[in-house]
Amino acid sequence: MILDIVKYGDPVLRQKGERVEEVTPKITQLIDDMLETMREAHGIGLAAQQVGKPLQLAVVDVTGVEDRPSRLSIDGKALNPEDRMPLILLNPEWTAVGDTKNEGPEGCLSFPEVYGDINRHEEIDVMATDEKGEAVAFRCGGLLARAIQHEWDHLQGILFIDRMDAITRAELKPEVDAIQVETKRGLE
Numbered sequence: 001m002i003l004d005i006v007k008y009g010d011p012v013l014r015q016k017g018e019r020v021e022e023v024t025p026k027i028t029q030l031i032d033d034m035l036e037t038m039r040e041a042h043g044i045g046l047a048a049q050q051v052g053k054p055l056q057l058a059v060v061d062v063t064g065v066e067d068r069p070s071r072l073s074i075d076g077k078a079l080n081p082e083d084r085m086p087l088i089l090l091n092p093e094w095t096a097v098g099d100t101k102n103e104g105p106e107g108c109l110s111f112p113e114v115y116g117d118i119n120r121h122e123e124i125d126v127m128a129t130d131e132k133g134e135a136v137a138f139r140c141g142g143l144l145a146r147a148i149q150h151e152w153d154h155l156q157g158i159l160f161i162d163r164m165d166a167i168t169r170a171e172l173k174p175e176v177d178a179i180q181v182e183t184k185r186g187l188e
Contacts, residue, residue, distance in 0.1 A: 001036065002033070002036055003033050003051040005037065005041060006050050006051065006110055007111070007182070008111050008159070008161075008176060009179060009180035009182070010183055010187065012052050012054055014159075015049060016157045017048055017053075017156075018056065019056050019091050020055055020091055020129070023090070023131060030048070030051075034046050035086055039061070043109045044061060044065060044143070044147050045059065045148075046109060046151070050154060056091045056092070056155050057089070057090050059086055059089070060148060061086035062085060062143050062144050068104070068143040069143065071140060071141035072139070074139075081144050087130075087148075089126070089130075089136075089148070089151070090128055092155070093126070093127050093128070094124045094152060095125050097121070100123065102120065104118065104120065104146060106150060108150070108160050110159070111160070116169075117165075118146075118150075118164060119163070120145065120146045120150075121145060121149065122145065123139065123140070123141040123145055124139070124145045124149065125137070126148055161176060
């Protein structure tokens with residue numbers, strides 16, 4: 001089922017997600033619905049907060065993105081990231097590998113038509129639980145690392161506009177404010 005994507009201005013986007021302690025049928029259904037919603041919206045990631053559920057759950061799928069490559073390795077063995085998509089990440093944690101950061105363009109399904117450059121770690125190690133309740137650990141880079149950091153931020157109640165430099169934020173303020181006003185009208 002396609003879910004409504006929560007837009008900027010809804011308080012749920014600022015809530016830190018609760019840990020998912022067990023993969024229940026309800027969680028499995030939410031995962032399926034989030035994947036369908038993300039694909040319908042042509043996104044590469046979606047956090048539970050973006051569909052109104054403050055949980056530590058995100059889905060990511062970078063399949064078919066050719067202009068911004070992704071890297072993935074498990075236990076030092078390089079794999080084709082597309083062979084592992086979609087990624088279901090419950091209670092994810094990540095750590096930076098090295099100090100390399102890159103500025104790159106990002107958008108967000110909760111901010112339609114708003115894009116800005118964000119500085120993110122180029123390579124990260126990720127630990128999470130998958131949709132079967134099993135632990136997963138991998139290293140990733142490129143777009144996949146950027147997408148996971150973006151979704152992890154959502155799980156903490158942090159939005160990509162919080163990561164923008166002051167100049168970019170000021171340039172985008174009219175668009176961001178308009179989304180917020182429209183969202184708050186809908187909540188009344």
